[in-house]
Amino acid sequence: MSAKDLYHDACVHALQKDGWTITHDPLTVSVGKTDLLIDLGAERIVGAERNGERIAVEIKSFVKLSPVQDLKEAVGQYVIYEGALAESPLNVDRKLFLAIRNETYDSVFDEAIG
Numbered sequence: 001m002s003a004k005d006l007y008h009d010a011c012v013h014a015l016q017k018d019g020w021t022i023t024h025d026p027l028t029v030s031v032g033k034t035d036l037l038i039d040l041g042a043e044r045i046v047g048a049e050r051n052g053e054r055i056a057v058e059i060k061s062f063v064k065l066s067p068v069q070d071l072k073e074a075v076g077q078y079v080i081y082e083g084a085l086a087e088s089p090l091n092v093d094r095k096l097f098l099a100i101r102n103e104t105y106d107s108v109f110d111e112a113i114g
Contacts, residue, residue, distance in 0.1 A: 005039065006061040011099045012040065015057070020044045027056050029084045029091055036084050041094070056085060059099040067108045074098060 024041030
């Protein structure tokens with residue numbers, strides 16, 4: 001199993017505070033003979049008589065010397081995980097999110113390269 005991201009616990013607490021129940025830590029999605037580990041799986045009940053929402057969350061710290069290298073890895077992982085979820089009968093309804101800090105959004109994702 002890979003090491004947990006620097007902000008893993010903070011992300012878990014934020015999701016729980018927002019009403020999400022963590023169902024998987026990590027969420028395993030199989031693609032052929034390969035198991036992918038997405039950082040978190042979570043769900044929450046939307047209404048008493050409706051199905052709940054289900055999400056998968058990949059957490060990224062962006063702590064390398066090169067933000068572009070971090071961006072390439074995060075986007076690559078996101079694309080692979082999104083495809084894997086779409087092909088997984090057990091997870092096809094999960095919406096994938098990339099969890100990053102506000103500072104990372106402002107300095108990388110809000111720029112032209114992001």
